[in-house]
Amino acid sequence: MLKLxxxxxxxxxxxxxxxxxxxxxxxxxxxxxxxxxxIEAIELQTFLDWDTPQPCLECDGIRYGKQFKQKNPPxxxxxxxxxxxxxxxxxxxxxxxxxxxxxxxxxSALGDLSAKDALLLKxxxxxxxxxxEKGSFSDFLEQxxxxxxxxxxxxxxxxxxERAFQAVQNK
Numbered sequence: 527m528l529k530l531x532x533x534x535x536x537x538x539x540x541x542x543x544x545x546x547x548x549x550x551x552x553x554x555x556x557x558x559x560x561x562x563x564x565i566e567a568i569e570l571q572t573f574l575d576w577d578t579p580q581p582c583l584e585c586d587g588i589r590y591g592k593q594f595k596q597k598n599p600p601x602x603x604x605x606x607x608x609x610x611x612x613x614x615x616x617x618x619x620x621x622x623x624x625x626x627x628x629x630x631x632x633x634s635a636l637g638d639l640s641a642k643d644a645l646l647l648k649x650x651x652x653x654x655x656x657x658x659e660k661g662s663f664s665d666f667l668e669q670x671x672x673x674x675x676x677x678x679x680x681x682x683x684x685x686x687x688e689r690a691f692q693a694v695q696n697k
Contacts, residue, residue, distance in 0.1 A: 571587070573609035579655075580656065582605075643683070647675075647687070
């Protein structure tokens with residue numbers, strides 16, 4: 527009699543689970559919707575030119591905000607000749623993790639530059655300002671991949687860098 531009672535309870539339990547399986551195991555086969563948050567940042571951008579001050583070049587591209595290491599941007603202008611701008615940016619978590627952030631342009635004496643061209647020009651100008659480079663400009667330029675500049679601005683960017691190099695040499 528006990529065996530019959532246990533068998534009846536087991537069959538009833540199996541029947542109940544069979545009917546409730548969609549409610550119990552509902553989330554197993556379904557993908558979770560992503561939780562997207564918005565990240566607010568302030569990015570400093572400097573105007574790239576042959577006479578851009580060194581502190582401006584060093585701060586160029588740094589982002590500030592609640593989710594970033596540095597919370598508050600510095601007061602502008604940094605020093606005399608500073609042409610930095612604080613630009614407010616908004617990213618979604620999807621942009622950050624999927625790499626779909628918008629491609630921004632960078633203001634310079636050569637016009638609006640792509641991020642790739644601006645980074646290379648900034649690195650050249652920063653090296654000119656920080657280094658005590660002796661020798662010729664062509665020797666200095668060999669340490670950079672100048673062929674990575676876009677073809678339409680390559681010669682103008684090299685001329686701008688040469689002007690900065692000559693200004694530092696003449697000091």
